[in-house]
Amino acid sequence: MSTRGSDARSGQGGELVRILITETREELLKADSKAGLMLTALGAALTALLGTISAGGIAPQRYAPVPQILFWAGCAAWVPALVMFGLAVAPRAGKPQRSRAHYFGDAAGMSSVELFADLVRQTDPRERNLSQFLTLSRTVWLKYRCIRHGMAWSTVFLVLTPFGLLTGASA
Structure with a gap:
């Protein structure tokens, strides 16, 4: 009877691992979707900013030093945000x-x-x-870590850049 109990437990364990794999694959798709959406939004924000600058709507180079520093520091934060989201969607x-x-x-x-x-x-x-399951779990964990870092850098971009624009335009 103990072998039957052991076989039943290993069968249930196998079923659990298949369920975990399915759930992890779904989470992998969610992570890719989130990163792709963030990457698109980040690209749209930069496109709008560059369009406004090139049309002459704003001229950050004419701002006082502090607003310029805020603006360019925010713009510089765009680069690591892009890299992090790019790493999140990169195939592994x-x-x-x-x-x-x-x-x-x-x-x-x-x-x-x-x-x-x-x-x-x-x-x-x-x-x-x-x-x-182990491989997929590590991949999902890595993707979410890249997304978290990308979101942090995006926040810096989305806070400092407009703040520099607003303080520069009001001066």
Whole structure:
């Protein structure tokens, strides 16, 4: 009876890992969507700013030193925000390994169908699922970390730049 209980628990554990993989994939899609939206909004804000400057609507180079510093510091914060959001949406394919059959990258490096078929037969599905869950979890964590940093830099851009414009225009 103890083997049946052990088999049932390992079956439930396998089901849990598949549920976790599904939820993690959904979170991965959410992270990509959030980062893409933020990247688009950041690009639109910079486009509007550059359009206003090039049309002569504002002239930050004519502002007093403090408003200019605020404005240009805000503009400089745009760069790391862009980099962080770009890193968040960048694809992460992982590193292929010839000794397993866990991901598409593992298959891409194979030169023979027979060799890969052998690897597939030798692959433990539970070990593969655990490996996939760990990899996806790390990817989601990294994407969200990049998004948080990008949001912080975006906030600096969106606060300092208009503040520099407002104080410069009123002087």
